Amino acid sequence: MNYEIRTSKTNHPVPVVNDVLLHSIYDPQREAENFVNSNQHQFDNKRKFLILGLGFGYHIAQIERVLGQKKKPYRIYVVEPVKRVAKDFIAQKPVTFTENVTILTGENIHEFYTNENLIDFLLDSPGIIAHPASFNLHKDFFTRFLRYETGTDAASMLQSIKNESVKQYLNDNCRKSWGEMVHDINLSPQFQNAEDYLVLALSSLTNDGNTEQQGEL
Template identity: 25%
Template structure:
């Protein structure tokens, strides 16, 4: 269905735009409202080195944003609505934006657009979402629209999350923990193999082979995978948590007295950190006095990847890192008990698609695709490290896929992995 688009002059003598009876900007004062919008979202861009904004409309809020961000801040503006952008471009409304060397514009839906979107998301903690641009998207952009609206809705709880993270930080720095630097000093794995255990659905299949590796590798586990490992009589060499919420304490309940290092983000669940009695090591994802910054990538598995890389691990092996849904499940079975969540994939719902390790197309979602891109970009930075994917989900660029038994044979025989 063709959209009905109207250009209307306003009381500020600048144009506004109406799409199917919905205004993208104020009918009367688009510039004034843009200032208010940007002022109300100062917490997103203030003091940041990178800024991502979705939705350009006629550019009024983008111009206000550029007046307020730091002079060295890079601003990435995305909008799939090429039709609206072209109208604004014909009206010469974007000249100042295009001339600003801090700005990168990404307009029009394509694979490259999505790749860049995932790439830039990795640089920021929060993004500026201009909801009116989402509301007027054409029908063929419905899936992208839903994904953006979901992100926008989730932002309503971010202020309370920031408060929770601050409370966790204040509690965690009082704990009798050591630094991540000390963890590296006590646990030498330079040029040694490390297996990163995530809680994807294929972990239930592969975990039975992990016991063969004990003594041959270091096993670094996401807290969400700990129950699956212990249920299979496998004790990891390190556990990692980054999530701030109280329920994360369930990941270590019952295993509080393990003599296994717990590496945790400074804002991670204070309840989990408090109850754990084993050795504890705190790390930060921003510059700190100890000068070792762990790039968390916004998930525990990606944080573990950076910990392994910074410790010089080689090769690095993934299991349970599916980045897709398998057997109608989102996670390994034990995940549902730990987090009190249904891990069944809802039916009658459209999903993104990703190529699996066996060439098939698998269902996934925008969040998992973001993590996939993050991992692939991180891998590309370290061509001298061998990355092996022993998960059964999505193909991960830069890794060699093989069954876990084959990886064990290579490691056991000290064969060169390529």
């Protein structure tokens, strides 16, 4: 991996991975403002967001600014596959986050899905926003992250899930395939519990769903 940090025209650090600028080399903060403005509709109803791509966090700082103006509690999880980027972000501190932001980094997708806090977060049906430069650069990683399954049926998933409510839900459906679980939920006149939301949310991001590179996936 080729990696360096350049300085923008506005004197902000910009990480460059494999010759790809993760932010504007002219004005990364203005770029972040425009990006958030283009996704403004997502912040009207959601208070929790999963952000795909950290970069140096300019877009996340702007998302925090918008959510903070609404004077309501919010929570953000950020997934960044390149540990070097996350390490340098922490060292450089081009922007700062509140305690409402959690950064998860690494390339082992299985480890993400054994993180109980992340599973709990996903149960609340967060909005999903992809940072365009990061998503395009690591499209394979993020696609695998969104489509990740420990197996094709509920029984195989039990081995890597720690959340007790999710484990019980999967145990109750252990004889069903993932597709059968989704089918049964869709036949129900209403969602029975939060786990139904999680199953449909993850299912919508698999091969059967529609994935966009920008905005809500």
